[in-house]
Amino acid sequence: METLSLDLLSALPMEGVEGSPLDADVIWKTVERAATDATSVHHVIENTDETPDDDETVMDWLRTIDSDALETVVNDLLTEHATTILDSERSRIVIIDFVDNPYHGTYLHHPREICSMKPRDGTTDCHRYCTAFVLDTKKPLTLAITPVTSDEDAADAVGRVLDRVEELPFEVNAILADRGYYQERVIRRARATAPVVLPVVKKGEQLRDQLDTHASYWTKYAMYKGKERELRFPHAVCVSYQSGDRGKHGEVVRGYVACDLTDRTPKQVEALYRKRSAIETSYRTYREARAVTATPDPLIRFVFVAVSFLLRNLWLVVRWAVVARPRQGGRDLPTEFTFELVCGWIRDHLSADLGWQYTWETNGVGLPPGYDPTAA
Incomplete structure (x- = not known):
């Protein structure tokens, strides 16, 4: 090894x-x-x-x-790993996500080197990477990685990662992402590769009206409605019930961007998205x-x-x-x-x-006078 x-x-x-x-x-x-x-x-x-x-x-x-050569070689090696043990005849589900490395300090050359995240480990600053993983219980490989700066559009980072994924010799049958990717350009770019599932961000009167329901159903949602960048996508509204899980009870309504997946029920879309939780194991082992x-x-x-x-x-x-x-x-x-x-x-x-030296600072007192382990 x-x-x-x-x-x-x-x-x-x-x-x-x-x-x-x-x-x-x-x-x-x-x-x-x-x-x-x-x-x-x-x-x-x-x-x-x-x-x-x-x-x-x-x-x-x-x-x-x-740095550019490093990113290229690293992704070449990740591609080699994938082609070595992943069956090219099987379609795959790919998870894209941001990996945030918490940081306590200042930037080296430019503020864009540092991104903002939710408070963790006593800081809101981080160095960020966009990654792609394959959803496979036995071979959960990392497929691609790229550094992200605070001044770039998430869609650009997603594009670099998905460009790599598209070069792999297997079909991608779905892309799963978290709500951090709920952006018009990201959805367009991911949808160009495969069907996409990610949670909607609950903002705007139209979206709130669609989520005001007690039954699961399909609808459509228009992001930036009436503008040049308008994006329409199938919206899977899923109603489920919490029966004491983590101390929570009652009805919960969630919405999902579900491009090219309308042949499934909203419940099936939610079940597909929940598979994304497997990425947490990947994060844990990477650390x-x-x-x-x-x-x-x-x-x-x-x-x-x-x-x-x-x-x-x-x-x-x-x-x-x-x-x-x-x-x-x-x-x-x-x-x-x-x-x-x-x-x-x-x-x-x-x-x-490397000649590791196993040393430890002593207390300066030493063994008791007259100690003789052979006396017994």
Whole structure:
């Protein structure tokens, strides 16, 4: 796993620092050791003998990466993972979502580097990435990723991700997104790829009237009605009942943009959308291998996020192609072969490679006088 992961990271386009006695291999080992322990490069360097003298040296090497080339290579590698283990003859459901990396600090070059999010971890600032995942219980791969700036339209980021998805050799039969993508341009772009499901944002008199009901039904809604950018889409209004779930009771009405899905009932549309919750597992495992950093450099932060997603995909590929046992009805996935376990293996090997020193500051008192463990 260590060899496979380092081969993967070595494909990232890092030129390196001219005249440095180091090589890219030790830089990637340092970064990967930090990632698999969800710690900082500084912490790794402080505790190892075979790494650079300071973490700024590692950062200098990472700054030689071209950001556009990095995004291209990372997405090429994600595409390779998908084509390796996903059956091209099956259609797929794709989930698009923003991944927000909370940030406590200021921008490096321009305010657009930092996006705003709902309060989390004591901040409303973040570095944001638009991602695409495939909905598959056994092979939930990341298909594409792109950084997002605060001054760009979400549709542009969605377009870059979906351009990548469209290159994959399987048909997309639905795209699921959260309410953060409830925008006219986003809906148009996603609809050009596949049927789309996402929740409506409850604003405007027309929409409130449509949601004022006690029965599920189909209707149509016009976004920016009467304007040049008017967008009409099928609106699935779904009424359900909460029977004590999370302490809630009574009727709840939800509306969904449901382009090209009117052959289903509103309840079926809602059931399809609820499959999107599977993405939370992907987020949780991705964070298990994300190196932490205080740097304001968006390039380096993207490198750490990309490394995390690449390692997660590598685990999924190995689990399916190498470890899962073929059987009638599909392969048997070993529940013990977890991402946490694999990260531990890589971490242990890298600790040995980098000369990890297991030290701890003592209290200065020591053992009691006359202590002799052999006396008994």
